[in-house]
Amino acid sequence: MGRSQETFSKKEVRNKKEKKRKDKEAKMQARRENADPGNAQTTIAYVDENGNLTTTPPDPNQKKKEIDLDSMEIGTPKRDDSRGGNTDRKGVVTFFNDSKGYGFIKDADTQESIFVHVNNVAGEISEGTKVTFEIAMGPKGPAATQVRIEES
Numbered sequence: 001m002g003r004s005q006e007t008f009s010k011k012e013v014r015n016k017k018e019k020k021r022k023d024k025e026a027k028m029q030a031r032r033e034n035a036d037p038g039n040a041q042t043t044i045a046y047v048d049e050n051g052n053l054t055t056t057p058p059d060p061n062q063k064k065k066e067i068d069l070d071s072m073e074i075g076t077p078k079r080d081d082s083r084g085g086n087t088d089r090k091g092v093v094t095f096f097n098d099s100k101g102y103g104f105i106k107d108a109d110t111q112e113s114i115f116v117h118v119n120n121v122a123g124e125i126s127e128g129t130k131v132t133f134e135i136a137m138g139p140k141g142p143a144a145t146q147v148r149i150e151e152s
Contacts, residue, residue, distance in 0.1 A: 043055075090108045091105040093106075093129045103127075114133075116143065116144040131152040
């Protein structure tokens, strides 16, 4: 009695699903019959000395390069300060805002712009003043400390 209320479109949908299931089952059976268990199609990829993928295996007789692991640097190399014990740097004040109490010094050697705050300055400075200073890491990057006006 369950199928007495079945309409034509419902029958068509059921027949299509049944046909699709049978076709899929037939394809799987054909694949099983044609499959050779001793010859599985697997692709093996090898990586050559340059990091490229190849299909040929590496030559076991080829001499391998020895790599010194201690000589490898991972990450950013540390800055080598070649000044030795002298940490004083020279520069020129490129910008200074008296009302806010900060500015920037352009390092004479590296041409870097370094932040300076009025609390780290001995004396009055303005734009164009030649100064000597030391660099320390501030909360937002390098900052000039112990800033002294250079006598000319």
